[in-house]
Amino acid sequence: MxxxxxxxxxxxxxxxxxxxxxxxxxxxxxxxxxxxxxxxxxxxxxxxxDTNAAPALQAKQHELDRQKQSDNLKKQLEKRPEREELIERNILPDSSAAPALQATQRSLDKNMRADSLEQKIQQRPKPNELVKEGILEADEDPLKDQA
Structure with missing residues (x-):
């Protein structure tokens, strides 16, 4: 052409x-x-x-295979645990936030826990105070070895 x-x-x-x-x-x-x-x-x-069935029966065999897969999927979905059970088992997060915000929420929770731990560590009593209060023995003072 x-x-x-x-x-x-x-x-x-x-x-x-x-x-x-x-x-x-x-x-x-x-x-x-x-x-x-x-x-x-x-x-x-x-x-x-990939079949050994007669060509006239191949469509029925294909339909039967799809129905079998569909039935198997329905059975598996019926066995699947409910959302509440997955939350109780700590598989799903217990969050009412939108899925797009859940990662941000997890990050915020992690940072808040880190800040809380840091604050508690800063407020914890010194070893010499624990010795004075009788919680630690004088020979258990960890700062005594450093001096």
Whole structure:
């Protein structure tokens, strides 16, 4: 086919009427047949059905397989624990925040816990105070070895 434009800018399509010689056609066909993928490759790529059923029954077999998968999925969903149970088992977070905000909420909770621990560590009594109160023995004072 040659593509030229007419006066109204529409393509002027001409069909190439030159026939291909029978030898060229046969060689081309043989080349394509040699490059054709094997049956196992077509089955693995789901182009051909991997079945031993008669062609008339293949559609029913495919429908039956899909129904079996659907039934299996329904059974698995029925066995799935409820959301409340997953929260109790600490599998799901107990959060009323939107899913897009839950990561931010977790980060905020983590930072708040870290700040709280840091504050408690700063307010904890010194070892010499614990010795004075009788909580630690004088020989258990960890700062005594450093001095």
């Amino acid at each position: 040659s593509n030229t434009l007419n006066e109204d800018n529409t393509p002027d399509l001409k069909v190439d009427e030159a026939s291909i010689s029978p030898i060229e056609r046969r060689n081309s066909l043989e080349k394509h047949l040699q490059e054709r993928p094997d049956v196992q490759d077509l089955k693995s790529r789901n182009i051909l059905l």
